[in-house]
Amino acid sequence: MTVKTLKVLSEDLKNIDSAYAAAGGNTAALHDHEVSSLVISGSKVLSANQTEGVVLEKEEQENGVNIKLTIKKGYKIPNPVHLCFGVVPEDGLQQINMDFVAEEASSVELIAHCTFPNAVKVIHKMEAKMHIGKNASLIYNETHFHGSYGGVQVSPKSFIKVEEGGRYLSNFTLVEGRVGCLDFDYDVAAEKDALCEMITKVYGKAEDRIKIKERISLNGENSRSVIKSRIALTEKASSEFIGITEGHAPQARGHVDCMEVIQDEAKAEAVPIVRVDNPLAKVTHEAAIGCVDKKEVETLMARGLEEDEAVDVIVKGMLA
Amino acid sequence: MLCLKNLILSRDGKKILTGVNLEVGDGEIHSIIGSNGAGKSTLAYTLMGLQGYEPEEGKIFFNGEDLTSLSITERAKRGITLAWQEPARFEGLTVRDYLAIGVQDPDKNLEKEIWGALEQVDLKPEKYIDREVGEALSGGERKRIELASILTMKPKLAILDEPDSGIDVVSLKEIVTLIQALKENGASVLVITHRKEIAEASDRASLMCEGAVLRSGNPKEISQFFINRCIPCDNRLYSLEDRS
Numbered sequence: 001m002t003v004k005t006l007k008v009l010s011e012d013l014k015n016i017d018s019a020y021a022a023a024g025g026n027t028a029a030l031h032d033h034e035v036s037s038l039v040i041s042g043s044k045v046l047s048a049n050q051t052e053g054v055v056l057e058k059e060e061q062e063n064g065v066n067i068k069l070t071i072k073k074g075y076k077i078p079n080p081v082h083l084c085f086g087v088v089p090e091d092g093l094q095q096i097n098m099d100f101v102a103e104e105a106s107s108v109e110l111i112a113h114c115t116f117p118n119a120v121k122v123i124h125k126m127e128a129k130m131h132i133g134k135n136a137s138l139i140y141n142e143t144h145f146h147g148s149y150g151g152v153q154v155s156p157k158s159f160i161k162v163e164e165g166g167r168y169l170s171n172f173t174l175v176e177g178r179v180g181c182l183d184f185d186y187d188v189a190a191e192k193d194a195l196c197e198m199i200t201k202v203y204g205k206a207e208d209r210i211k212i213k214e215r216i217s218l219n220g221e222n223s224r225s226v227i228k229s230r231i232a233l234t235e236k237a238s239s240e241f242i243g244i245t246e247g248h249a250p251q252a253r254g255h256v257d258c259m260e261v262i263q264d265e266a267k268a269e270a271v272p273i274v275r276v277d278n279p280l281a282k283v284t285h286e287a288a289i290g291c292v293d294k295k296e297v298e299t300l301m302a303r304g305l306e307e308d309e310a311v312d313v314i315v316k317g318m319l320a
Numbered sequence: 321m322l323c324l325k326n327l328i329l330s331r332d333g334k335k336i337l338t339g340v341n342l343e344v345g346d347g348e349i350h351s352i353i354g355s356n357g358a359g360k361s362t363l364a365y366t367l368m369g370l371q372g373y374e375p376e377e378g379k380i381f382f383n384g385e386d387l388t389s390l391s392i393t394e395r396a397k398r399g400i401t402l403a404w405q406e407p408a409r410f411e412g413l414t415v416r417d418y419l420a421i422g423v424q425d426p427d428k429n430l431e432k433e434i435w436g437a438l439e440q441v442d443l444k445p446e447k448y449i450d451r452e453v454g455e456a457l458s459g460g461e462r463k464r465i466e467l468a469s470i471l472t473m474k475p476k477l478a479i480l481d482e483p484d485s486g487i488d489v490v491s492l493k494e495i496v497t498l499i500q501a502l503k504e505n506g507a508s509v510l511v512i513t514h515r516k517e518i519a520e521a522s523d524r525a526s527l528m529c530e531g532a533v534l535r536s537g538n539p540k541e542i543s544q545f546f547i548n549r550c551i552p553c554d555n556r557l558y559s560l561e562d563r564s
C-alpha cells in the first residue's frame with residue numbers, strides 16, 4: 001500500500017469515526033481488540049476485528065459490501081459486536097448485503113450505527129438475512145443518524161428466522177436529525193417457543209417520509225411476539241405503519257402496539273393487521289394516533305416549561 | 321397574596337363557576353371543601369390557567385398582579401403550580417427526569433433535590449428514581465411522585481387537588497406533614513379535600529357549593545357547617561349516599 005493510499009485511508013477512518021460519534025456511537029469500541037467490529041464507509045471496509053466465537057467475512061462490491069457474520073455454536077459473546085455503516089460525502093449509494101447466523105445456543109448483541117451526517121443525496125440499502133438457531137439469542141440495536149438535510153433514502157429489508165427456543169429482540173432508532181425517506185420492511189418467522197420483540201422509534205420532521213412494515217409469523221407452538229412502534233411527526237412529515245402478526249400455532253401469542261403523535265401538518269396512518277388461523281392462538285393489537293396529551297403538556301407547563309419545551313420533553317420520553 | 325374576585329366560568333354552555341370570591345394569605349394553608357360537582361377542580365384549573373378555563377368574568381390577583389390573562393407557564397414562573405386530582409402518565413419519562421423539570425434553580429444539586437423530595441413523600445429514592453412515571457406505578461405512588469414534583473418546584477402557591485385521594489388512611493398524616501413542609505418552605509397551599517383530617521389541619525377553609533364559595537373561616541367550623549347544613553340539603557348529590 002502506498003503512503004498516499006494509507007493517508008487517504010486514515011483520513012477516511014477519521015471521518016467515519018466522527019460520523020460514528022455523531023450517530024451516538026462509542027468510537028473507542030471500534031478500536032478495541034476485545035470487541036468484534038466492522039467499519040464500512042461507502043463501499044470500503046475500513047476496519048474489521050473478530051473475537052473468539054465470531055466469524056466475520058466481508059467482500060467489497062462496486063456499490064457496497066457483502067457481509068457474513070456468524071456466531072459459532074454455543075458461544076456467548078461477552079461484548080456487543082459493533083457495526084458502523086457510513087457514507088461521509090454528500091452523495092453516494094451504499095448497498096449492504098448481510099447474512100447473519102447465530103448458531104445453536106449462541107448469544108450476541110449487535111450494535112449497528114448507520115450514519116450519513118452530510119447527506120444531501122445518499123441511498124443506503126440493506127438486505128439482511130438473519131438466522132437465529134435453536135436456543136440462540138440476538139439483540140440487534142440499530143441507530144441511524146441522517147444529518148440535517150433530509151437527503152437520505154434508506155431501505156432496510158430483513159428476513160429473520162427464529163428457530164425453536166430462539167430469541168430475537170430488535171430496536172431500531174432514528175430520532176436525531178432528519179429522516180429523509182425511510183422504507184423499513186422486516187419479516188420474522190418464529191418457530192416453537194421462540195420469542196420476538198421488535199421496537200421501532202422514529203421522529204419525522206419537515207418533509208420526511210416514513211414507511212414501516214413489520215410482519216411476524218408465529219408458526220410454532222407457544223411462540224411469542226411484540227411489535228412496538230413509536231412515531232412522532234412534526235411539520236409536513238408523514239408516516240405509514242403496517243404491523244402484521246399472524247398466529248398459526250397453538251398458544252402462539254402476539255401483540256402489536258403502535259403509538260404515534262402528530263403536530264402541525266403531519267400525517268400518520270397506522271394499520272395493524274392480525275391474522276389467526278389456529279383457534280388456540282391469540283393476537284391483539286392497539287394503535288393510537290393523536291396529538292401530544294394535553295394534560296401532560298399542561299402539567300409540565302405548570303412546572304415552568306414553555307409549551308414547545310413541554311411537547312419536546314413528552315415526545316423525547318416516548319422515543320427514549 | 322391570592323385574591324379572586326367574582327370568577328365566572330362556563331364549560332360547554334354550562335355555568336360552572338358562578339362567582340367565586342376568595343382570599344388566601346401569605347403562607348396560609350387553605351382548604352376547599354364541598355360536595356362532588358361543586359366546582360372545586362374547575363376552580364383549581366382556572367387558577368392555573370388551563371386551556372378552556374378562561375373566566376368570562378372576574379379577576380385573579382396574585383401579590384397584587386392581575387394574572388387573569390397570563391399563560392400557565394407565566395403563572396408557573398411566578399411560583400404557582402398545580403397537582404392534578406388524577407396525575408398524567410408520561411411514557412418513557414423517568415422519575416428523575418420528571419422531578420428535575422420542576423427544579424427552578426439550575427445551580428442546585430439536582431440529584432440531591434430529587435432524592436430529598438422523594439424521601440419527603442416517603443418513596444425510597446433508590447427504588448423509584450429510575451422508574452418510568454408512566455409505567456407500573458400504583459395510583460398512590462403516582463400521587464406521591466406528583467407531590468414530590470411540587471416540592472422540587474419550591475412554589476409560592478401550591479394548588480393541590482385532592483392529594484389524599486387514592487392514598488391509604490395511614491398515609492393521610494404524611495400528606496398533612498407534607499403540606500406543612502410546603503408552608504415551611506414559604507408556600508401558600510390551596511388544598512382541595514374531602515378529608516376532615518386535612519381540612520382541620522389547615523389555617524382556614526372555604527366551602528364551595530354550586531360554583532361559588534358559600535363561606536370561609538375556621539376549618540373546624542366550616543367543616544361542621546358543611547356536615548350540619550349541606551348534607552341535609554336536598555340539592556346535594558352526595559347527600560343521599562352519605563345519609564344512608
Ligand SMILES: Nc1ncnc2c1ncn2[C@@H]1O[C@H](COP(=O)(O)OP(=O)(O)OP(=O)(O)O)[C@@H](O)[C@H]1O
Pocket residue numbers: 331332334336354355356357358359360361362363405
Ligand atoms: N366540559 C364540561 N361541560 C359541562 N359540564 C362540565 C364540564 N366539565 C365539568 N363540568 C361539570 O362541572 C361541575 C364541577 O366539576 P368539578 O370537577 O369542578 O367538581 P369537583 O368539585 O371537583 O367535584 P369532585 O369532588 O367530584 O372532584 C360538575 O357538575 C361537572 O359535571
Ligand SMILES: [Mg+2]
Pocket residue numbers: 360361362405481
Ligand atoms: Mg374534583
